[in-house]
Amino acid sequence: MEPEPVRRVLADNLRRARLDSGISLSELSRRSGIGKATLSALESGAGNPTIETVFSLSRALGAPISTLLEDSVPTLSVVRGDEQDVLSGPTIDLRMLRTLRRNGVAVEVFDQQIRTGGPQPSSGHIGTEHTIVQVGTLRVHVGEQTVDLHAGDAIAFDAHQPHSYEAIDGDVRSVLLLEYPPGEAQRVFDLHP
Template sequence: MAAAVDPTIAAVGPRVKALREAMDLSLRDLAERSGVSAPMLSQVERGETSPTLQIASRIASGLELRLSQLLRLDEEGMVSVVRSGEGRRGGAGGHAYEVLTPPLPGLRAEVTRHTLKAGAVTGGPGDPPRHEPGARETAVVEQGALTLHVDGAEHALHSGDCVTFDADLPHHFANHSEEEAVLLAIVSAGLRRS
């Protein structure tokens, strides 16, 4: 007699795929991050196999989640909270960022906080990949002064200024001042026809 499969584990495939895609990860990327082979991940995503708890735990870790988050055991309704300082982090060369929104399936906007030391710019190694076609970005300067370089034009921004632009155009923020600058950015995916 075959063992009964936990329906919570069996339904994880589409969620893994949506979370992986929300993080702009290929199957190979997630395989490297989780230690689970790409063919196994593909079978899980397609619902051809149900992962063991150990495999599911490794997949969750590769997605920067706890197992309970991957399986939605600790979600209450449609509320997902990312606590201060617990967002996904990255950056290099004087630019640090933290993704403040959770990697939820179907989430069409992402909020990030960027800290740029004097002389630092966004768009370097360790930064998020370029935005998808049709994406729009709204950014608020929380502290300091920055220059937005977008599609060959420059826009001076100061604390409290808010800017919205087509994020699929070549762009970066530069801190030309001697003070640290902080920027809150909201990227909405695919809202504009390309």
């Protein structure tokens, strides 16, 4: 799938989330560390979003990633992984598959592929992060702790903390779930009823 749909969806959702939060482009720039011109380009659909950009915006807005990336979802849907837009970082590719909502909790489901080449850091974001390794060995750093996970292993942690993923001995395939409790999930419900 071409990158244009992700740009269009991000442009629409970013502007709506920023305005709903009542903050200016300048304030979002300050909070996210992303230049005002870059934010303006993203809101107009002309920018080139990266995984780091989307996570920074999510953190700065205090909003789940799906608030920025998800179009409305029909009651019945089939998601083909190879047809989804990819958010890429230096060693990671994420494909958003679905947002699940129940009893005030929202869970975003991602196909996650981590390539060898060093850790993919995150300075933290809202929610609880769950990763289930399907193939390979994944090293996860959370705060001062380091854990190696193998196929079939899972980890969960408070995603507000700095953390990183690193593929050890070959590429890793995993499922990433970002869970937002009722207070944090409300933004998902408000923006994507």
